[in-house]
Amino acid sequence: MEGVVQEIQALVVQQPQQPAYLLGLEQIIRQDPTTRNIYGLVYDIHTPDDGNRNYNPAVLLPVDHPDKHIQSRDTFYKRLRSVLYARGFNDSEYSMMTKECTEAEVIQDAYALHTNDTLTWMPYCIRKMHVVKLVLDRSIYPLEYVNNNNVGENVQ
Structure with a gap:
């Protein structure tokens, strides 16, 4: 060995x-051990079949919710990502964003998200949200899907 x-x-x-x-x-x-405190939020927006195969999170919202009219699940992802960007998070993986911060800061961010005016839908539509700490600075596989500009490229 x-x-x-x-x-x-x-x-x-x-x-x-x-x-x-x-x-x-x-x-x-x-x-590659990270010497930085990099934490991430891993989230899953529930997209149920609403009978029309739209898989739209809006079907989970109460009838009087202001976002009930949204017809695209992509809108929910875009809203969440824009708020996370504003809080200093970066793209890491699909449905995962990370930032260098303390454990307390990332937990506070996770709990405070739904108080944003554009994210009041979260308590109804988020199936899971985990707070994680990165152990390695890079993927152990050769393809790294970092953003839409290099999706599928072999980043070495």
């Missing part, structure tokens, strides 16, 4: 841009 670790270490020295999935887990953890 020690010989394999040495071979992997030599490979990393020769090719520092090697995709992480080709490295051993031990090497990935040694090479």
